[in-house]
Amino acid sequence: MMPLRTAILGGLLFCAVANAAPQHALTLYNEPPKYPADFKHVDYVNPDAPKGGTFRESSMAGFDSLNPFISKGVPADNITLIYDTLAQQSLDEPITEYGLVAGKIEKAPDNSWVRFYLRPEARFHDGHPMRAEDVVFSFETLIKQGSPIYRTYYADVDEVVAEDPLRVLFKFKRTNNRELPLILGQLPVLPKHWWATRDFSKGNLEIPLGSGPYKVAEVKAGRSVRYERVKDYWGKDLPINQGFYNFDYRVTDYYRDNTVALEALKAGQFDYWLEISAKNWANAYNIPAVAQGRLIKEEIPNGNPTGMQGFVFNIRKPMFQDVRVRKAISLLLDFEWSNKQLFNGAYTRSRSYFENSDMAATGLPGPDERAILEPLRDKIPPQVFTEAFEPAKTDGSGMIRTQQREAYQLLQEAGWRIVDDKMVDATGKPVTIEFLLAQTEFERILLPFKRNLADLGIDLVIRRVDVSQYINRIRSRDFDMVVGSFPQSSSPGNEQREFWKSSSADKPGSRNYIGLKDPAIDQLVEELIDADSRKSLIAHAKALDRVLQFGYYVIPNWHIKTYRVAYWDHLGHPKVSPLYDVGTATWWSKPDAKPAVPLDSDASADPASGGD
Structure with a gap:
């Protein structure tokens, strides 16, 4: 942890703070956010979505690491579901973030610093409270041992200070990087006490300690990873989380090529598929399940720049x-x-x-x-x-x-x-x-x-x-x-x-x-x-x-300007989709519907076989 500021400098900061006030959200040009401080949920969720069921999807090739923050190894898909960040970006605004681990956020009028006020109730999955020292540890670890992108991303941060257990101050090298407070809002909070006895720079398959809505429940090396919803997740009642994280389990199975994976989808071996092939979208879904409406093809508008x-x-x-x-x-x-x-x-x-x-x-x-x-x-x-x-x-x-x-x-x-x-x-x-x-x-x-x-x-x-x-x-x-x-x-x-x-x-x-x-x-x-x-x-x-x-x-x-998705009819999603994402974190499993193939079916093939 970096040392606290001197009393004199603290007094100067207090004078500057008088011109700022903690807010529930951050925007790029200080424009009002879409959702006020007393909002109940965002517009693109069903706040009454049922909890339960399993969301099964596929990925390519394999993985050999559960550390997504370093340049070594291939991390498992969706591993960031186990981590909370200081703030959460809205999916229907160009760039607005609402407090997550940080209940309030304070930005200097001249953009020379940003301060995050942590929620006292925030905690890791082992019950250990999330505190300012964890934020400092996370930032310094990503800078020193993380992927090179973090050193570039945070290049304009001069110093990070744990002012007290629930306050973290980031001071900037210059004042004209308007995006920097929002970038820091995306910082994942890692558990300092857990990493104290481990080497962060080495990727492996040890299940890491997180704080987010899911935890890793099962790993089959290179073949599949299963995440389990944390029933007592500390942030489950926050407005920014209402209607999210509805599945009890999220499972990713790995296939050696997309042709085999698509056939597995059509056989009901998993539930959801984002189609990237125009040829497949036009010709590969001529099967009874699609004609009967059990396997649904849908194009969801994509408001993102396609880059x-x-x-x-x-x-x-x-x-x-x-x-x-x-x-x-x-x-x-x-x-x-x-x-x-x-x-x-x-x-x-x-x-x-x-x-x-x-x-x-x-x-x-x-x-x-x-x-x-x-x-x-x-x-x-x-x-x-x-x-x-x-x-x-x-x-x-x-x-x-x-x-x-x-x-x-x-x-x-x-x-x-x-x-x-x-x-x-x-x-x-x-x-x-x-x-x-x-x-x-x-x-x-x-x-x-x-x-x-x-x-x-x-x-x-x-x-x-x-x-x-x-x-x-x-x-x-x-x-x-x-x-x-x-x-x-x-x-x-x-x-x-x-x-x-x-x-x-x-x-x-x-x-x-x-x-x-x-x-x-x-x-x-x-x-x-x-x-x-x-x-x-x-x-x-x-x-x-x-x-x-x-x-x-x-x-x-x-x-193209749409997401092309195919999914089995036991899944539901909100009537309003987020402008800037597919939004699968807002989907749910219909309580009265059954998966195309039961989860314990012996008919399931080894996805890693890839049809060799």
Whole structure:
């Protein structure tokens, strides 16, 4: 624990506090939250939802750790259900948090600090009270031993002080990081007394002590994990928790590939499935259970920015450091053909890193964006000022000669040439690109791309590996190209450092898959984080978007604006879905309905077998 402040400094803090007052919620620009201090529950729950039953879902490959906070190992899905955070984010507001472990939150008028007042009744599953020293321990442990993302995320925190057992003060290095108090609200509170005899930096399958609505009840290494609802959960009566956490058990079974998992869903081996394949959504559910309404297909609106998913270039590799090469290769993805032939026309091509939001850059930059971009004119692509970015578009016939000619011209300008029907780079080395893959579904998507590259003498090697090897190679940056995603919220902020900044490029486990080290992008990221109004945030996001677009760092993929879910009819969910989430934590098991296959059925297959 850090020492308490001196009496003199304490007096100065008291003067500052006089201008602030503890609140039940935090918002980004101090706007009023949607729900008042005396709210009973949020709008997207059924506060009278029945408790009981089991929610069974699936995941891919396996797991070997129950510690989700470090870069070692593959953590079990949903393990964060066992932990409480200082505050809980609302799922129908862009970025508002309501007190959870902290009943009240106090923010300095000048944003130089935030103070959390802990609820006296908050406790861990062993009955030990949650106190300020646990918060300090959690923060310091994540900074020192956690994943690199925490050091980036909390970079502007100067000091954390346990002022007394129920008060924690975070002091900031600077005052213009408006998102930082909300980020600290997301801090999981870990039990200091439990970790005192354990090594936090090592992942294993020892069941950890938590404080949240669920605890780990059973672990079958690599195969399944079962969570049990904590009946005497300390926070069960809080308004922010009303209507949540209705299942007595949540079970995740692991499968080796999604094809086998989908068949298991249709056989009733588990209850819920989030479909990511347009082909499957159109063709794989023609079974009696769907026709009879027992297995329900539903599209739930997704109000989140879809962000960017794409084929990511690792620009740490010499062959991808020339923007002309990246643009040339981007021209060879024929989305229109793939959408028609492979996706049943279900998708829209992504073009923005903030797709499906008011932060997506369209047309030419307006006055606010130009004011941000003009000081960087000599450091960013000139097209930012003169062109509206659009990915290459084809006629969908599968013949892309126009795009191939343009690509070949760009490669020649970059010093590449064809020798004996093979493309060689500027050093004369034959070009082979390894595409690292863990998802079998993407192989059929990559094969047409591979053929288009082969027409120009470029060899694309599709390297499929298991999930553990995939994660290790991503962390060590041992790849040429991968399918990557950069998810966005309605209020982007500090996480942008993890995606784009130079400081994250060489950190194992960071989300800077591209390897970006660009001072202009660094500046744009910091200015976005420091935006002092929604209008300014939108302008800065658009400016950053334009520079990323014309860097051709990824080949944009595609998106939809709904969640496609299939679930058995013994599950129920609220009439109103949260705007920014599927919201399965608000679902319930109907008391008078039975699962398609009883939980103790001998018909259940070993999910880990994967149909080998």
